[in-house]
Amino acid sequence: MFKVLVSDPISDLGIQQLMEAADVTVDKKTGLSEDELVAIIGDYDGLLVRSQTTVTPKIIEAGSKLKVIGRAGVGVDNINLEAATKQGVVVINAPDGNTITTCEHAFAMMMALARHIPQAYAKTVSGVWDRKSFLGVELRGKTLGVLGMGRIGSEVAKRAKAFGMSILAFDPFLTEERAEKMEVKLATVDDIVRNADFITVHTPLTPQTRNMISRPQFEVMKKGMRIVNCARGGVIDELALVEAIDSGIVAGAAFDVFEKEPPQADHPFLTHPKIIVTPHLGASTVEAQENVAIDVSEQVLHILRNEPFINAVNIPPVAPSVMNKLQPYFNLGEKLGSFASQLVDTAIREIVVSYAGDLSDVDTQPLTRYIVKGVLTRYFGSDANIVNSMHLAKTRDVNVVVTTSSKTQGFTNLLTVLLKTEEGEERVVAGTLLQGYGERIVQLGKFSVDIALEGHQIVISHNDKPGIIGHVGTLLGQNDVNIASMQVGRSTAGGNAIMLLTVDREVPEEVLAHLSSLPEINSAKEIALV
Numbered sequence: 001m002f003k004v005l006v007s008d009p010i011s012d013l014g015i016q017q018l019m020e021a022a023d024v025t026v027d028k029k030t031g032l033s034e035d036e037l038v039a040i041i042g043d044y045d046g047l048l049v050r051s052q053t054t055v056t057p058k059i060i061e062a063g064s065k066l067k068v069i070g071r072a073g074v075g076v077d078n079i080n081l082e083a084a085t086k087q088g089v090v091v092i093n094a095p096d097g098n099t100i101t102t103c104e105h106a107f108a109m110m111m112a113l114a115r116h117i118p119q120a121y122a123k124t125v126s127g128v129w130d131r132k133s134f135l136g137v138e139l140r141g142k143t144l145g146v147l148g149m150g151r152i153g154s155e156v157a158k159r160a161k162a163f164g165m166s167i168l169a170f171d172p173f174l175t176e177e178r179a180e181k182m183e184v185k186l187a188t189v190d191d192i193v194r195n196a197d198f199i200t201v202h203t204p205l206t207p208q209t210r211n212m213i214s215r216p217q218f219e220v221m222k223k224g225m226r227i228v229n230c231a232r233g234g235v236i237d238e239l240a241l242v243e244a245i246d247s248g249i250v251a252g253a254a255f256d257v258f259e260k261e262p263p264q265a266d267h268p269f270l271t272h273p274k275i276i277v278t279p280h281l282g283a284s285t286v287e288a289q290e291n292v293a294i295d296v297s298e299q300v301l302h303i304l305r306n307e308p309f310i311n312a313v314n315i316p317p318v319a320p321s322v323m324n325k326l327q328p329y330f331n332l333g334e335k336l337g338s339f340a341s342q343l344v345d346t347a348i349r350e351i352v353v354s355y356a357g358d359l360s361d362v363d364t365q366p367l368t369r370y371i372v373k374g375v376l377t378r379y380f381g382s383d384a385n386i387v388n389s390m391h392l393a394k395t396r397d398v399n400v401v402v403t404t405s406s407k408t409q410g411f412t413n414l415l416t417v418l419l420k421t422e423e424g425e426e427r428v429v430a431g432t433l434l435q436g437y438g439e440r441i442v443q444l445g446k447f448s449v450d451i452a453l454e455g456h457q458i459v460i461s462h463n464d465k466p467g468i469i470g471h472v473g474t475l476l477g478q479n480d481v482n483i484a485s486m487q488v489g490r491s492t493a494g495g496n497a498i499m500l501l502t503v504d505r506e507v508p509e510e511v512l513a514h515l516s517s518l519p520e521i522n523s524a525k526e527i528a529l530v
């Protein structure tokens with residue numbers, strides 16, 4: 001039974017699927033401090049948050065069973081990704097569910113700003129009928145600058161066109177072609193800053209976007225422009241903005257987000273007559289909260305159940321078509337990695353993975369993670385997983401090299417793992433997924449073999465002399481180790497040879513030692529693939 005903790009208020013309807021799952025119990029405990037979370041998180045396999053819980057390294061480290069942290073929303077800036085990745089915890093978000101809602105909020109803020117709606121409302125309900133102080137401006141005919149043309153920025157631009165605005169847009173990924181299709185003008189930040197009547201920002205907060213609009217930008221703005229931030233506090237420099245309003249450059253600002261949330265009681269925005277604010281309400285609609293909770297619950301279930309998932313923030317995204325193609329090979333890759341790692345005796349320095357045939361023309365990154373996990377499991381046990389395998393390899397100075405090859409050896413798909421060790425050892429094993437026959441090892445060192453990749457195996461390196469197979473069979477039989485299948489490969493008659501046996505059970509240490517001591521046998525190793 002999996003246990004999931006929901007530590008922020010999240011739509012009940014949205015997490016219904018999780019609550020109704022027979023293999024999951026859900027606990028809702030909101031408003032906990034870091035220490036309170038640290039004290040209980042060790043019991044949970046999953047943690048579901050919105051934006052109130054700050055998931056710190058301390059909480060993640062205490063989550064010894066934690067497999068997944070789900071963020072019901074887009075931004076994962078309240079989750080320490082580095083700590084999660086290090087510990088192999090998948091972080092997922094729900095990037096699509098609140099796009100329209102947040103876009104509509106940004107638009108509402110822009111309109112409220114243009115027509116002084118919050119200020120006029122406050123005065124009216126206070127009993128003052130003031131029709132002179134709130135002269136607004138139309139949106140029609142104005143230039144809107146959109147910084148960040150992702151999901152939300154693009155939707156804002158679409159709506160602004162319907163209002164008769166012309167749009168200048170900047171996003172590092174916005175091409176001339178896409179801009180044309182969206183009927184916006186591709187511009188630089190400087191163009192936007194100098195020419196826009198309204199600016200709205202829709203970027204994440206990154207080192208590049210922090211204070212993207214600050215004093216130098218305000219100084220060259222059109223007098224009387226207005227500015228909206230429904231993305232992240234810190235993208236627009238708060239103090240520089242207040243100065244720009246007070247000096248008459250900016251006519252007004254609308255902010256849903258703050259550098260520090262909630263803002264201090266003396267934050268200048270809270271009393272400024274030309275700044276309107278909301279308490280991070282961009283995603284707060286019934287629809288969006290249901291959508292993000294449904295999306296994230298579904299993914300959490302997949303992760304807990306070890307099924308393929310999407311929207312992982314700390315694993316590169318994979319297109320569903322690529323995932324479908326790769327998924328059948330995950331087990332093969334992990335087992336080959338595991339097999340290869342059990343062949344080496346000294347510290348691994350390089351893992352060289354080679355893909356051929358059907359695997360040569362697809363983005364194999366996710367499969368490489370499984371192979372590296374397979375290699376590292378020998379050393380890290382269940383601490384190695386597909387989220388942290390590349391990170392673990394890097395921190396242990398293990399170089400991972402991926403190549404594609406045209407040498408398929410006649411197979412439709414071929415996956416080769418070569419391990420190089422500090423002492424100059426090289427161990428190579430190749431496998432294939434054979435329709436109707438499952439996962440097979442087809443190469444071991446320089447020898448061609450064909451044996452199912454499963455269970456307990458013994459790899460014996462020996463000299464090709466008569467009687468050896470008989471000795472091995474007798475010894476294993478005497479020790480109650482049943483042989484399920486056997487393959488022998490040799491370079492030349494009488495030369496080096498390899499024997500690969502699948503046996504029905506674990507092989508006792510002393511039996512392996514006895515095997516290794518038999519005449520003409522150079523080494524005997526057990527490989528466990530269970």
Ligand SMILES: NC(=O)c1ccc[n+]([C@@H]2O[C@H](COP(=O)([O-])OP(=O)(O)OC[C@H]3O[C@@H](n4cnc5c(N)ncnc54)[C@H](O)[C@@H]3O)[C@@H](O)[C@H]2O)c1
Nearest residue numbers: 074075102148149150151152171202203204230231282283
């Ligand atoms: N107020 C809220 O409640 C609320 C709700 C949802 C999302 N958000 C925030 O809104 C922002 C946008 O969300 P989204 O879903 O559209 O994300 P998105 O990833 O679809 O779009 C973000 C865009 O910003 C662009 N970008 C990155 N650096 C940039 C730069 N230096 N200059 C210009 N563009 C840059 C990216 O290329 C991307 O296209 C995020 O920060 C998100 O957290 C806030």
Ligand SMILES: O=C(O)CC[C@@H](O)C(=O)O
Nearest residue numbers: 050051073074075283284
């Ligand atoms: O309301 C929330 O949970 C915050 C939403 C938003 O900032 C997000 O990043 O998705």
